[in-house]
Amino acid sequence: MRLDGFGLLVNDMGTMIRFYRDVLGFEIKEDEDTSNVYLVKDDTLFLLYGRKDFEAMTSRKYEYLKGINGHFEIALYVDTFEEVDEEYEKAVSKGAVSVLEPTTEPWGQRTCYIADPEGNMIEIGSFNRPFRG
Numbered sequence: 001m002r003l004d005g006f007g008l009l010v011n012d013m014g015t016m017i018r019f020y021r022d023v024l025g026f027e028i029k030e031d032e033d034t035s036n037v038y039l040v041k042d043d044t045l046f047l048l049y050g051r052k053d054f055e056a057m058t059s060r061k062y063e064y065l066k067g068i069n070g071h072f073e074i075a076l077y078v079d080t081f082e083e084v085d086e087e088y089e090k091a092v093s094k095g096a097v098s099v100l101e102p103t104t105e106p107w108g109q110r111t112c113y114i115a116d117p118e119g120n121m122i123e124i125g126s127f128n129r130p131f132r133g
Contacts, residue, residue, distance in 0.1 A: 005045025006074075008120060009054050009062070013037065015117050016048050023094040024076070024122070041076075065119065068099060073113070073121040077131045081110040087124050088112040096122070 010016045017037055020026040026039040026046055035053035039046040055061055065071070078084055085102045091114050092098050099113035099121060111125035 005047060007047030007049055008118075009051045009064070010048050011051055011064070011118055013048060013050055019095070019116050020046065020048070023091050023096055068097070068115045068119045068121065070121065073123050075123045075125065078124060078126045079128075079130045081126055081128045084110045084112055084124055084126050088114065091122075091124070 008016070013035075014032055017028060017032050017039075020039055021028050024041070026041045029038040029040060031037075036047060036049040039048065051062070051064065076087075078087055081104070088098075088102050096114035096116070097119075099115050100111070102110060102112040102124075104110045109125050109127050111123055114122050114124070116122060
């Protein structure tokens with residue numbers, strides 16, 4: 001078994017698609033008006049699934065946090081410290097919510113955090129060298 005991707009259950013599909021596509025550069029693979037939408041970033045599948053549609057499919061109700069949540073983060077890597085600052089500024093100028101401004105941590109990583117429109121945290125970080133998978 002291998003990791004194929006990950007997904008979010010979302011309340012407002014259109015807003016979330018536009019954020020991940022227009023602010024963070026994810027590539028959309030389907031129409032915006034479907035109950036589940038596949039996006040791709042660096043060959044990783046990213047699924048947005050409508051909460052109400054998922055609840056109907058599974059015949060269950062779920063609880064969702066409001067505001068910025070701390071259950072998980074989506075981590076994005078850039079090659080240089082300068083790119084951390086640039087991508088942070090670009091994302092915030094396009095509507096991302098600032099959680100932590102760029103800072104260099106004691107372990108040598110420059111990192112920052114933003115939140116998407118539904119409060120999911122996204123880290124943009126670098127160890128000032130190209131990523132090696």
